[in-house]
Amino acid sequence: MRLVNVNWFVIFIGMFSSSNSVAVSELWLNRYAYDAIQQGFNNKDISVYHIKRTSIDDYPLAAYTDYRAFLFDINNKTPQQVKQFSQDFFDYPFSVSIRADYLNAMIATRNWANLLGYQKELPKDQHYQCYYYTAFYHQGKKEIAFEGAKKLWMNGKSVSNACNELFSYWSKAERTDEDILLRALLAVDSRNSSLITYLRKLVSTEQSRDTLTEMGRLYKDPNKLIMLFETKEDTPFNRAYAQTMFKHLARNDITKTYSTFQFLITHFEFEKGEFQSGLECAAIRLLEAKDQEVIEWRDQIFEQSNNDEALEQRIRLAIRKAQWRDIQYWILGLSEQKASSYRWQYWLGRSEIELGDRLSGEARLKRILGERHFYSIAAAISLNREIRYPIANVEIDTEQLSIYQSEINRVNELLNLGKEAPAKSQWRHLINRVPTKDKTLLTAYAKAQQWHAFTHDATLVGELWDYIELRFPVRYYDLFEYYGKKHNVDTISLLSLTRQESSFEPLSHSFAGALGLMQVLPSTARYITDKYDISYQQRSELLDVEKNIEIGSRYLSHLLNRYDQNRVIAYAAYNAGPTMAAVWRRQTSPNIDIFAYIEGISFKETRVYVKNILMFEMYYREIIGHKAPFLTLDELDWHP
Secondary structure, eight states, X not given: OOOOOOTHHHHHHHHHSOOSHHHHHHXXXXXXXXXXXXXXXXXXXXXXXXXXXXXXXXXXXXXXXXXXXXXXXXXXXXXXXXXXHHHHTTTSTHHHHHHHHHHHHHHHTTOHHHHHXXXXXXXXXXXXXXXXXXXXXXXXXXXXXXXXXXXXXXXXSOOOGGGHHHHHHHHHHXXXXXXXXXXXXXXXXXXXXXXXXXHHTTOXXXXXXXXXXXHHHHHHOGGGHHHHHTTOOOOHHHHHHHHHHHHHHHHHOGXXXXXXXXXXHHHSOOOTTTTHHHHHHHHHHTTTOOOHHXXXXXXXXXXXXXXXXXXXHHHHHHHHTTOHHHHHHHHTTSOHHHHTSHHHHHHHHHHHHHTTOHHHHHHHHHTTTTSSSHHHHHHHHHTTOOOOOOOOOOXXXXXXXXXXXXXXXXXXXXXXXXXXXXXHHHHHHHHHHSOHHHHHHHHHXXXXXXXXXXXXXXXXXXXXXXXXXXXXXXXXXXXXXXXXXXHTOOXXXXXXHHHHHHTTOTTOBOTTOOBTTTTBOHHHHHHHHHHTTOOOOOGGGGGSHHHHHHHHHHHHHHHHHHTTTOHHHHXXXXXXXXXXXXXXXXXXXXXXXXXXXXXXXXXXXXXXHHHHHHHHHHHHHHHHTOOOOSSOHHHHTOOO
């Protein structure tokens, strides 16, 4: 496939840029007036808006001043006026954000009637849910308010401070010690021990206080579960308490779960299915158990489960151990929808072939060929077929795009003024509203304009999965090629890993502290630069494009050398660390192949990460024209 021909880019420059000096002069006059109006609003002066507004009618951003004028006295607006404003300016992002503006104004002025007159259903955001139910309380509908308060209260995590007033009313009227105790159990599930300490201050009886004290101690030392529960009566709360602490024990010391289960199941009379979620928690953590009695108990739990996520964990154990009959058995226990997925159809087909039913297995694999999906590719490799998948291209239609000219002009002008965040907001608002065929045209336009982040957003919002040339930009190619050759890493691999890590955003930060294009941890950067004598002083250097690529590519090269050029293991180690890559390797049978290794990775994030990069490599080879196999012969022949 050739790169998209961008001759049409010149057409767009002509369509959407100024054509003569008069237009340029008028644009600057409009910008001056627009800025004066905005400065007036900043100084709480609306008079400038009234004087200059008509002079910027033709300016792309004029309506943004109308928005601020509407906000100027939003406290006095009715719900109907706000709804009408949203309708009048439907093609601006503030037609959506005005909702929060109005709710905030009604909350600040405690205008509960208008809040409920405007907000007709439960908001999605917890902060506004608190005020939504508070409004019902002040409008005399206490039953609705208290029902909402209890739903918000029953949360193992911290709840927005916006709920404090609502909780105060509810606690005085209805809240019981049982409510407090049940929330404490949710806190244990959420691993929020500080909430248990806080809740202890709220109970009204010494008995409840003692229970929460005990709960706090048991949270710190769950091995004392049997001792503390020996004298407890069989009540609904105590059974829920026992199951919650059993799950907590399973997370902390899996060796004690079987004996604890035996105690609890004889001490309490659990109703059918009542203890299942706790048992599944333990069973998942007992996947690597060695004791035969424990293994049989674990599998009995899975057999009684209708939880697809739990059963998928059991299937992966069978895959890691190359137990083909078990793979079939557990896949057939999944829900029909889950079992029919490409993933499990692939593994069913593989198991049928391994167990001697080649015709049935190959027929099953053939049914998933030709899709843009990892398991479709895996099926093609298993059948020794040519890899095929759908690819879509976009033909630019300037006439069709002209209907969005005013909105494109807004984005351009916001970018010209250095307002990238509002520009991105305007762009997303446009992409969200247009038909799919127009999403592709607009995305192609964004790519031609080199609005890289906007292009990526559009492909996600528009679900343009088959448009690989739009989804996979070729950025910083010269740097990737240079350092790829220097460190003996395929340029395609570097592009693909970077697309997965940061989508080519140089200033990306992760929650774990990784930085830049290739999401390098400062500790990793220090290790690699010391080991290979690369110039590096401080973490901020990782936000420099070239330095990040230099260090990131050297680290990937280091991993590839460590794992005999096996990209699968190297990518797993890049994401989860060499320690976990080694754990997954130790857990697998010597009889499995590279696909089973990938499927057996216990971290979903890493499993998806590895598969994504392999797929991205395939797409980049198609785009750039570098032919290479999906997996090398050495990778396909790999065994732990």
